[in-house]
Structure formats: structure tokens, C-alpha cells
Amino acid sequence: xxxxxxxxxxxxxxxxxxxxxxxxxxxxxxxxxxxxxxxxxxxxxxxxxxxxxxxxxxxxxxxxxxxxxxxxxxxxxxxxxxxxxxxxxxxxxxxxxxxxxxxxxxxxxxxxxxxxxxxxxxxxxxxxxxxxxxxxxxxxxxxxxxxxxxxxxxxxxxxxxxxxxxxxxxxxxxxxxxxxxxxxxxxxxxx
Numbered sequence: 001x002x003x004x005x006x007x008x009x010x011x012x013x014x015x016x017x018x019x020x021x022x023x024x025x026x027x028x029x030x031x032x033x034x035x036x037x038x039x040x041x042x043x044x045x046x047x048x049x050x051x052x053x054x055x056x057x058x059x060x061x062x063x064x065x066x067x068x069x070x071x072x073x074x075x076x077x078x079x080x081x082x083x084x085x086x087x088x089x090x091x092x093x094x095x096x097x098x099x100x101x102x103x104x105x106x107x108x109x110x111x112x113x114x115x116x117x118x119x120x121x122x123x124x125x126x127x128x129x130x131x132x133x134x135x136x137x138x139x140x141x142x143x144x145x146x147x148x149x150x151x152x153x154x155x156x157x158x159x160x161x162x163x164x165x166x167x168x169x170x171x172x173x174x175x176x177x178x179x180x181x182x183x184x185x186x187x188x189x190x191x
Contacts, residue, residue: 029081032156032188034094039160039180041172042085042092051080057097075107076100078155090164090172094184097157105152109135112150112159121146128178131185138174140166147174149181153188160184 030048051057054072057080058065082095099105112135117123121139128134134151145168148161160181162172 027188029079029096029098032096032158032184033081033083034085034092034160034180034184038183039085039087039092039094039162040176042087042090042162045084045086048081048083051082053077072097072108075104077104087162087172089168089170090162092160092162092172095159099155099157102152102155105155105157106133108157109133109150109152112148113137116148126174128181130182134181136178136181142166145171147172147177149177151181151185153185156188158184158188 029050033048034044036044054069054077057072057077058069076099078098078100080095080097082093085092085094097105097108099108113123116137116139121141124138124140126136126138128136128149128151131149131151134149136149137147139146139148143166144163145166146161146163148159150157150159152158158181160177162177164171
């Protein structure tokens with residue numbers, strides 16, 4: 001079985017209402033995640049998980065990730081949401097974090113590849129036309145492969161990651177993941 005990299009740990013979070021708008025803009029947190037059918041071939045697994053603090057995002061008492069929680073708090077963490085999606089041969093994650101400033105989101109975006117590299121992955125960057133400043137990589141490790149796209153827009157950091165076993169005969173298409181990221185970007189860019 002394969003698992004998410006450490007920095008994307010999907011530890012249980014309390015599910016709370018996501019209908020409230022974020023501190024900036026008219027979009028709710030749920031509207032800042034992938035919507036139904038935006039990632040072709042995947043279904044959303046229940047309501048998004050909401051973290052109202054950096055500690056709730058990382059759950060350091062369980063994960064031992066005190067440094068990561070402190071770093072996120074120092075960047076100005078306001079609130080985060082993530083949802084898990086399941087496809088026939090893969091799992092996906094859609095995540096968003098709101099920061100107090102756009103700088104917090106940009107710094108977090110800059111650290112995304114650093115964190116992926118620290119997971120001893122083989123990385124290959126790819127482009128995502130139409131999304132400014134995007135970080136997009138295909139990763140490969142012994143037990144899993146992934147396509148990960150991250151970007152920031154104003155005070156928000158976004159991530160879409162699709163993971164699958166390396167022996168999968170028909171892995172998710174890169175073009176499908178790119179299309180979902182572009183759809184999300186168009187929605188949040190207009191907000």
C-alpha cells in the first residue's frame with residue numbers, strides 16, 4: 001500500500017461546516033477545492049476536513065510535526081481545507097490553505113517542491129499553461145508515483161495531487177490532472 005508524503009499527511013481532522021466564506025472573497029473553502037467531476041474519473045470521499053489552526057492541520061501531538069506546524073503558523077495560517085478523492089486505480093487530494101498575507105501563500109508554494117524532494121522522490125517538472133507561478137511535478141518512488149500541481153492566488157495556496165501504485169496499468173492521465181487544476185484556477189482567480 002502506498003501513502004501520502006509526510007508534508008501532506010492526511011491525519012483525521014474534525015469535519016465542520018464549510019459553507020462559511022473564507023476571510024477573503026466570496027468563495028467558501030469548499031468552493032476553493034475541486035468540485036464534483038472536476039477531476040475526471042474520481043469521486044469525492046465525504047465532506048472536506050477543515051483545520052482552523054496550523055496545529056489542527058498537522059496534528060503534531062500525533063505526528064510529531066511540531067516544527068512544520070510552527071512554520072505554518074509563522075507564515076500566517078488562517079484556515080485550511082482538504083478533501084480526498086478516489087478513482088478506480090488512484091487516490092487524490094485537493095487542499096487549500098488561507099494565509100494572512102499573499103506572501104505566506106507564496107512562501108508555502110516555494111517550499112512545496114523542497115518538501116517533495118525531501119521524500120527521496122525522483123522528480124520531473126512539467127508545465128501547466130494558464131496558471132501563473134505553478135509548481136507541477138511528476139514524482140516516482142519505490143512504492144508510488146504521483147502527479148502534483150500547486151499554485152498560489154492572492155492569500156491562498158492550492159494543491160492537487162494524484163497518487164497511484166507504480167505497477168498501475170492505466171495510470172491517471174497528466175492531461176486530466178492539468179485540466180482539473182486549470183478549472184480550479186479559473187474559479188478562484190475570478191473570485
